[in-house]
Amino acid sequence: MIDFIKYRKIAYVISGILVLTAWVSLIIFGLKPGMDFIGGSVLELKLNNTQVDPKVIEEIYKNYGYQSVLVTPSGDNGLTIRSTDVSEENHQAIIAAIKEKYNNVEEMRFESFGPVIGKELRNKSITAIILVILGIILYLTWAFRQVSRPVASWRYGVTAILALIHDISIPTGLFALLGKFKGVEIDSNFIVALLTILGFSVHDTIVVFDRIREKLRTHPGLTFAQAINESINETLRRSILTSLTLMIVLVALLIFGPAHLFYFSLTLLIGTFFGTYSSIFIASPLLYDWHQFLQKRKNKR
């Protein structure tokens, strides 16, 4: 049996460094919001073996008053052009101008979002995440209501949420770094990935907490530390196996899935890993420390 409580400080240090790095990168670099959040347009062209000069495309956009235009190749046969939001008339005019120059080029995808829509999406996403967190705390408080000893049931909920914040901070921080150094933007897919991690992380933490709840009921003689340790050890195989299966699927998605879902799959993969890690090394030990802290304060009085 591994004594997780004894070695918890090591995990705290590792997680502390990771979360701190994540938050520092977030504060310094921020996230690079994609078009979905700030408005903008993207045009994807299929080149069909035509040599297209990005300068020419930029020039065409500039003729219609779009100054910041970013032309990047996508795949071997495509071109992605990003700019601020483009009205329908200009869109048609630009396409016509491009076709005039290169008549083999095909329009594959065009998206244009006004800034209003982006702001809405951002607000809605934030509201949803906050509501989910509240909902989970309330449910756990209720589900663990019979185990108010030695720690009150709402503390399970709050601890699960702390582990959750840990789990979503790390991939978010990573995206701040990716955004800074590789220009990776966050889009609605990223929000979906975060929400998935959120669901998985809580799911995973609950399984361990549930075992603690059962242990405390069936073995009243155990100390809190012992109950936690035994519970983590007994659920260890399950935790690892489950996240392994999920990670297998995600790796399949990463390798075989659509290219633009690459970062989506990556976020999920990292989130799954840390979700499992935190439910073993962070969540339950935190519960223990909280308990210790309350004990000490009580003894002082």
Add this chain to the structure above:
Amino acid sequence: MKESRRNLFVVIIILILSVVAGLFAYGQFNFLPNWFKVPYRLGLDLSGGTRLIYEADLSQVEQKDRDSAMNGLRDVIERRVNLFGVSEPRVEVVKVGDSYRLNVELAGVKDIAQAIKMIGETPYLEFREERPKEETEKILEEQKKNNPEYAFVDPYFVPSQPLLTGKYLKKAQLDFNPRTYEPMVSLEFNDEGTKIFAELTKKNVGKILAIYLDGQPISLPVVQEEITQGKAQITGKFTAEEAKKLVENLNAGALPVPIKLISQQSVGATQGEFFLNLSIKAGIIGLIAIIVFMIVMYGLLGVCASLALIIYTILNLVIYKLIPVTLSLSGIAGFILSIGMAVDANILIFERYKEEIKKGIEKKRALLEGFRRAWPSIRDSNISTIITCLVLYNFTSSMIKGFALNLLIGVLISMFSAITLTRSFLRAFIK
């Protein structure tokens, strides 16, 4: 002995039902009845298509009439979109804060520029008079002969002389007959319209003065008498609902609501297909990987769980077809996560089972205990996922909604498949 035979019987029934469900989910074989062949409803990112978001300018419309004005606008646009022969076009009004939006989704439209142009046009309301009988007969005859000159000629009505259009109509509203309490529609014309209307009613007493919107008849009232006051009622045997709809349509022509395109997304059909194939491929590879993994880890138990997992996948697909659920890339992500959770339920149970076996409990009891003890964890973790899904579904926009809905369906089915189904299989196979 008797019990084990019953267990086997249950398994056979489950398998037969699953095969039927599987055929329904696949739906591609020729021998299947037609209702098996209902296609999946694919989101725009998978089928290719366009999503347009318009902002409506309602500054000229009174606060209380705005909902009604938007409904009228939606009807108008829906009619136009239908003309494009789009399969299942979706046109919906969304209220965001104080502003009204119109979301239009068009799957498989080739000429998007044309569609956008048509949607943006101002609705055209006009009054039409009856044609003389001989003229009607002649046109009908020519149309029977497929004379192309007459293909698009309305055989019954002709634009009124002088022309009365939506710009002369001040407004329409829903009223009730003070004596009979029957619903009726009141029209009010502006000064110029009053004159034209008087002339038309005088000329057409006893005849129909049809009202057309965008070239489609929306009402065919008969003129009772000459009306000089510029106010008229359309009465008839309609329900309040029908009358309301007519009012909305009339107002859409009388007080056109300007709309502005604020966002558009188009995905080419080939690209949609490409995403769809990739997702299916990734899904199959993932599923096979899980099955191999479960069998390696748990042997016979793993075989039972894998069987339950395959049925689980089929059940999800069946539900997607039946509801029907619009499948999108984010929805597929939700489904994949739910597979993970379904497998987790089995892993929880099996790990518990192994623990019980280690304690020296015999297999059947251990299995029972495994299920019993794993249940609270499965329940609590799934309920928190359900809470998450419900919140996401109700508070977010379309993309995340798809994710939440598929995850929700998946988790609900997994509670059934990973527990009930797996248990039935194990009962039959574990001796």
